[in-house]
Amino acid sequence: MKILIIGDVYGKSGLKAIDLFLPELKAQYQPHLIIVNAENAANGRGITHTIYKTLMSHGIHMLTMGNHVFANKELETFIEDANIVRPINYLQAPGKGYLIIHFNQQKILVINALGQAFMNQHVQSPFLTVMETLNNVEHDISILDIHAEATSEKVALGHFLDGKIDIIFGTHTHVQTNDSRILPNGTFYLTDVGMTGPLNGVIGVKKDIVIDRFINGYSTPNAVDEGPIQLNAWFIDTLQKTHTLIHLEHDENK
Ligand SMILES: [Fe+2]
Ligand SMILES: [Fe+2]
Structure with missing residues (x-):
């Protein structure tokens, strides 16, 4: 099975990158399944119904989320019927922490979980919650964001789940790591897919805002950076046992 995974889509620049690059990625890699992290799609925070429909119109099968999942309250009005998984290790939240995609008579389990370290959110252990889900939900292929x-x-989570899950990809840092690999017991693993959005901001935000924040120590509101864009993704072929990091950039002024 061929799976294309795209990292955190950030604001209008991220949506522009999807418009621009996804058709050519589909043509090049012919993925059976496309999974996209969309926690920052609406101006950096959460997702709206209009953006959800726009993303799904590209043939994306599932959206995963993260700590910004409910930053835009509109999601609560449509999450129950959407192909969106929110973090599974919240004690209680609207929507679901896992969903099944049916493909070629196979059940593909997609799970989203939050980490506990440096995340400012009190969640259940992703280690135990994801393991429990893998043990209790019937599936043929399993994927974790x-x-x-x-x-x-x-x-650590990769090694803990190695051999018990098919694919683990990381999101949230917005910076792609170059450790794409197959772990000793067969799990495809990547620490972070990287983001899809502005190229020259600080993880999506206009750079001067964040530089000021580090120098002065106080916070001004975030604004999504404009200008050149990037897309970061990961492609896996489970049969061929290949895994490819993807990084694309575009500057419309060049
Ligand atoms: Fe993010
Ligand atoms: Fe995040």
Whole structure:
């Protein structure tokens, strides 16, 4: 099975990158399944119904989320009927932490979980929650988006689940890591897919806002950066046992 995974779509620049690059990625890689992290799609925070419909019109099968999942309240009005998984390790939240995609008579389990390290959110252990889900939900292929800050937590989770899950990809840091690999017991693993949005901001936000924040220590509201865009993705072929990191850039002024 061929699976294309696209990292955190950030604001209008991210949606522009999807418009621009996804058709050519589909033509090149012919994925059976496309999974996209969309926690930052609406101006950096959450998702709206209009953006959900726009993304799905590209032939995306499932959206995963993260700590910004409910930053835009509109999601609560449509999440129950949407192909969207929110973090499974919230104690209680609208929507679901896992969903099944039916493909070629196979059940593909997609799970989203939050990390606990440096995340400012009190959630259940992703290790135990994801393991329990894998044990209790019938499936043929299993995929996890671990939305977490600490590389160590993600790597540890990778080894903890190695051989018990088919694919683990990380999101949230917005910076792609180059550790795409198959772990010793067969799990495809990547610490972070990277983001899809502005190229020259600070993880999506206009750079001056974040530089000021680090120098002065106070916070001004975020604004999504404009200008050149990037797309970061990961492609896996489970039969061929290949895995490819993808990084594309575009500057419309060049
Ligand atoms: Fe994000
Ligand atoms: Fe995040």
